[in-house]
Amino acid sequence: MARADAFAVQMGTPSLTLMERAGTAVADVVARSPLATRVLVLCGPGNNGGDGFVAARILAQRGFRVRLALLGDRDRLSGDAAAVARQWKWAVDEPAAVDLAACDLIVDALFGAGLARDLDGAARALVERMAAAGRPIVAVDLPSGLDGVTGQVRGAAAPARETVTFFRRKPGHLLEPGRALCGKVRVADIGIPEDAIAAVRPTAFVNGPAAWQHAFPRPAAEGHKYDRGHAVVVSGEAWTSGAARLCARGALRAGAGLVTLACPASVLPLQAASYAAIMTREAPDARALAHLLEDARLHTVALGPGLGAGEETRRRVAAAAPGRRLVLDADALTSFAGEADALAALLAGAECAVITPHAGEFARLFAGAEAVLGAPSKLAAARAAARLVGAVVVLKGPDTVVAAPDGRAMIAENAPPFLATAGAGDVLAGFAAGLLAQGMPAFEAAGAAVWLHGEAAREAGPGLIADDLPEALRAVYGRLFAQLAG
Numbered sequence: 474m475a476r477a478d479a480f481a482v483q484m485g486t487p488s489l490t491l492m493e494r495a496g497t498a499v500a501d502v503v504a505r506s507p508l509a510t511r512v513l514v515l516c517g518p519g520n521n522g523g524d525g526f527v528a529a530r531i532l533a534q535r536g537f538r539v540r541l542a543l544l545g546d547r548d549r550l551s552g553d554a555a556a557v558a559r560q561w562k563w564a565v566d567e568p569a570a571v572d573l574a575a576c577d578l579i580v581d582a583l584f585g586a587g588l589a590r591d592l593d594g595a596a597r598a599l600v601e602r603m604a605a606a607g608r609p610i611v612a613v614d615l616p617s618g619l620d621g622v623t624g625q626v627r628g629a630a631a632p633a634r635e636t637v638t639f640f641r642r643k644p645g646h647l648l649e650p651g652r653a654l655c656g657k658v659r660v661a662d663i664g665i666p667e668d669a670i671a672a673v674r675p676t677a678f679v680n681g682p683a684a685w686q687h688a689f690p691r692p693a694a695e696g697h698k699y700d701r702g703h704a705v706v707v708s709g710e711a712w713t714s715g716a717a718r719l720c721a722r723g724a725l726r727a728g729a730g731l732v733t734l735a736c737p738a739s740v741l742p743l744q745a746a747s748y749a750a751i752m753t754r755e756a757p758d759a760r761a762l763a764h765l766l767e768d769a770r771l772h773t774v775a776l777g778p779g780l781g782a783g784e785e786t787r788r789r790v791a792a793a794a795p796g797r798r799l800v801l802d803a804d805a806l807t808s809f810a811g812e813a814d815a816l817a818a819l820l821a822g823a824e825c826a827v828i829t830p831h832a833g834e835f836a837r838l839f840a841g842a843e844a845v846l847g848a849p850s851k852l853a854a855a856r857a858a859a860r861l862v863g864a865v866v867v868l869k870g871p872d873t874v875v876a877a878p879d880g881r882a883m884i885a886e887n888a889p890p891f892l893a894t895a896g897a898g899d900v901l902a903g904f905a906a907g908l909l910a911q912g913m914p915a916f917e918a919a920g921a922a923v924w925l926h927g928e929a930a931r932e933a934g935p936g937l938i939a940d941d942l943p944e945a946l947r948a949v950y951g952r953l954f955a956q957l958a959g
């Protein structure tokens with residue numbers, strides 16, 4: 474954002490104009506809040522406070538009863554913030570002297586993008602009083618104390634009802650706990666030219682069709698099922714075979730031309746009887762899997778769900794990796810606990826790979842990898858992990874991050890809370906395998922799988938179980954394909 478701001482200034486918009494527009498956008502949001510006539514604006518010592526001075530002036534001019542308190546010394550304001558403070562003709566109060574509950578709404582303009590360390594002392598005390606005051610809060614750029622890069626709270630932050638940010642959201646608006654603290658996020662246009670995106674060349678994106686639709690497979694009219702790829706899903710024993718079934722069904726619904734479940738002999742009849750459209754082959758162990766995969770047409774393999782963690786699963790990963798498009802989930806990842814290097818060595822031989830850990834599997838797999846587990850944010854951790862294993866990493870959660878070894882990343886924002894249900898991860902691995910089977914590049918395939926998974930859950934609605942997700946995908950695909958064609 475600093476580079477985007479600088480670009481706008483370079484292209485001829487003075488930074489003071491940007492600040493005037495930012496403050497105006499904040500005032501507009503406050504003015505639309507119902508029943509807010511007494512507004513308290515809390516300003517900090519930098520440009521975030523400057524935005525607050527502008528908003529306060531505009532609201533006062535529009536007839537609101539505005540009180541303004543400044544954290545710090547008015548004489549020490551500088552630059553644009555000092556300029557807009559001079560245009561504020563009314564009183565500037567000491568925060569300590571103000572009853573924060575004696576207003577209808579608080580504008581939090583203490584700290585934004587310039588937060589440089591954990592809040593402590595008077596700043597932290599003020600943020601804590603603001604949180605305790607129980608008044609609706611409109612945050613300028615970010616709730617003060619929230620780190621816009623990491624989504625983490627530095628010391629303290631007060632939950633906002635709305636957050637007004639400028640030009641584009643920052644990772645901290647999307648990554649938890651930041652997302653929850655921001656409330657409703659509004660992105661205001663302050664006149665930063667769209668060309669700034671090309672100049673800044675961002676590498677982190679919101680996960681949505683815009684991020685991957687260029688690579689999304691569209692079945693050709695004259696197409697053949699073999700053009701849409703053949704995915705193999707490896708099944709465990711009978712008592713855990715449902716996981717592979719969900720994964721296989723996800724792969725087929727996502728569009729793989731053919732899906733084969735590779736199973737132990739004892740599970741063959743069960744799997745064969747479950748879904749007519751899914752084929753079955755006997756492959757009880759890693760050797761048999763290697764033999765099955767001598768057929769080069771079986772170029773995509775998903776394994777992990779319901780396989781059991783241990784040596785045999787490691788051998789299966791080793792058998793499947795060479796030259797394949799791979800999705801590894803669950804037990805396939807836990808089998809390499811603390812040995813991400815060993816996994817990386819195997820994945821180096823794959824055509825491409827996607828790994829889909831949840832937070833627990835991620836912590837186990839990367840135990841001892843300080844660059845990963847010591848990273849300052851979920852985004853940074855996923856990127857470091859992707860670099861380490863040389864694969865696309867899908868770090869799951871309400872704010873699922875998809876990261877590529879080259880640093881590109883997407884953050885999901887469409888997953889409903891009821892998606893956290895048994896077997897949902899197996900379906901996600903299947904969606905990824907179904908897209909990989911159709912030749913979609915791994916980063917885009919993983920992003921699309923995560924987004925489709927969230928949309929399918931919304932389509933199915935509350936009460937969903939994992940079995941619903943592959944079925945709900947049809948309606949989601951209906952809309953997506955109409956959009957892609959239009």
Ligand SMILES: NC(=O)C1=CN([C@@H]2O[C@H](COP(=O)(O)OP(=O)(O)OC[C@H]3O[C@@H](n4cnc5c(N)ncnc54)[C@H](O)[C@@H]3O)[C@@H](O)[C@H]2O)[C@@H](O)CC1
Pocket residue numbers: 475478479488491492493495517518519520521522523524583584585586587588589590591592593596613614615639663
């Ligand atoms: N051209 C621009 O850069 C624009 C910036 N805008 C606003 O400017 C903000 C960024 O302004 P700044 O870079 O001045 O940063 P901030 O105003 O967010 O914070 C910087 C100030 O806070 C102090 N500070 C940082 N961490 C602290 C801590 N933990 N405890 C106590 N004091 C701390 C710093 O010493 C500095 O005085 C954005 O969030 C946005 O609100 C908008 O006006 C739009 C245009």
Ligand SMILES: [K+]
Pocket residue numbers: 521581582583584585612613614615616617
């Ligand atoms: K703020």
